[in-house]
Amino acid sequence: MSEEILHRRREGDVEILSFNRPSSRNALTPELADALAGALDDAKMNPAVRAVVLTGNGGSFCSGIDLSGVMGMFAEDPSPAKRRALSKRVLAGQLHAAIRALWELPKPTVAAVEGGAAGFGLDLACACDLRVIARDAKLSYTFTRRGLVPDGGTGHYLPRMIGLGRALELVLLGEPFDGTRALELGLANRVADGASTLPAAVELAARLGANAPLAMAAAKARLKANDSYAEELSQVIELAAVGVGSDDALEGIAAFLEKRPPRFKGA
Numbered sequence: 361m362s363e364e365i366l367h368r369r370r371e372g373d374v375e376i377l378s379f380n381r382p383s384s385r386n387a388l389t390p391e392l393a394d395a396l397a398g399a400l401d402d403a404k405m406n407p408a409v410r411a412v413v414l415t416g417n418g419g420s421f422c423s424g425i426d427l428s429g430v431m432g433m434f435a436e437d438p439s440p441a442k443r444r445a446l447s448k449r450v451l452a453g454q455l456h457a458a459i460r461a462l463w464e465l466p467k468p469t470v471a472a473v474e475g476g477a478a479g480f481g482l483d484l485a486c487a488c489d490l491r492v493i494a495r496d497a498k499l500s501y502t503f504t505r506r507g508l509v510p511d512g513g514t515g516h517y518l519p520r521m522i523g524l525g526r527a528l529e530l531v532l533l534g535e536p537f538d539g540t541r542a543l544e545l546g547l548a549n550r551v552a553d554g555a556s557t558l559p560a561a562v563e564l565a566a567r568l569g570a571n572a573p574l575a576m577a578a579a580k581a582r583l584k585a586n587d588s589y590a591e592e593l594s595q596v597i598e599l600a601a602v603g604v605g606s607d608d609a610l611e612g613i614a615a616f617l618e619k620r621p622p623r624f625k626g627a
Contacts, residue, residue: 366395367417373410374565375403376558382418385476387426388484390450393458400461410569412465413561414488415472422481424502425455427613430604443609444601451511451600455480456593459512462487463589466577468568472561473539474554478502483512486521486547489580490568492561493539493548505534507612507624511600516592522546 367378377399379386386392403409416422462469462484471485473493479502485491493499501518503510510531518527522545530537530545542548552560568576608624615622 365389365392366399368399370409371562372566373408373569374413374562375399375406375409375411376413376415376562377403379416379422380418382416382420384426384428385420385423386416386418386481387423387429388455388480389426389429390454393454397454397458397461400458400465403467404465409467410573411468411470411565413470413472413558413565414462414484415558415561416475418475420475421471421473421477421497422484423476424479424481427506427616431613431617440606443604447601447604448597451597455512456597459484459487460590460593463513463584466580467573468565468576468580470561470565470568472558473497473499473548474557479506479508479510480512483510483514486517487513490549490564491542491547492550492552492557492564493542494554494557495539495551496554497539497542498536499538499542499547500534500536501531502534504532505612505622506616507606507608507610507622508604509596509600511596513589513592513596515596516587516589 365380367380369376369378377396379392381387381389381392400412403412468490469488471488471491473485473491474497475494476498477485478500482499482501501510501514503514514531518531522530526545539548539551543551550560550564608626611624612622
């Protein structure tokens with residue numbers, strides 16, 4: 361099952377992990393998160409792997425958490441208490457485990473982002489060390505437009521990367537931006553044209569992997585030594601659960617799935 365939803369292949373010393381749910385634009389499910397965490401653990405333990413590239417098949421990186429699956433989980437008992445409990449369990453148990461494994465991997469990681477990367481999907485790209493993003497990629501932090509709380513570490517890394525003012529603009533407006541804008545903001549390390557995005561990311565990862573592994577691991581650890589990423593993920597579980605338990609969250613998700621504007625009521 362994991363090979364069906366997450367393809368794994370090696371190119372030299374570089375392990376390439378590709379989300380493989382193209383019909384949903386690689387929307388993240390708990391099963392896909394489990395597969396990603398497992399593949400990253402394998403890469404961590406394998407001395408033949410010197411760097412990791414994360415990408416998506418079918419012309420999209422990751423459209424975020426699979427909201428149709430979320431609504432399916434709520435179908436049996438849609439009460440606010442049940443929604444909050446499910447949110448805590450899935451975030452803490454699977455989704456955050458995957459993004460922590462990516463953030464904490466001692467080996468260098470590069471995201472190759474083509475097509476869409478939204479919400480938690482963009483969080484996954486930013487949990488990588490470096491990002492190569494297609495010029496015409498469609499990126500967005502869609503949380504507030506769905507009545508949801510940023511839940512993949514956004515509150516920690518985004519202000520550090522691009523500054524608080526720009527981070528607030530991207531998250532509060534939730535409007536899409538492209539790879540060129542991402543480079544201007546400092547979110548992208550490189551931009552590329554379409555199909556050249558993945559090869560450029562693999563080439564960059566190979567250059568990173570050619571450096572001394574222990575020194576690379578130590579450098580990553582020092583640069584992240586004062587981070588509060590774990591604290592951010594821990595605290596956001598409660599905030600996200602409150603958000604998911606709101607009527608606005610149900611309305612936001614339903615509006616997204618039904619392709620109509622949401623009608624939020626602040627409740």
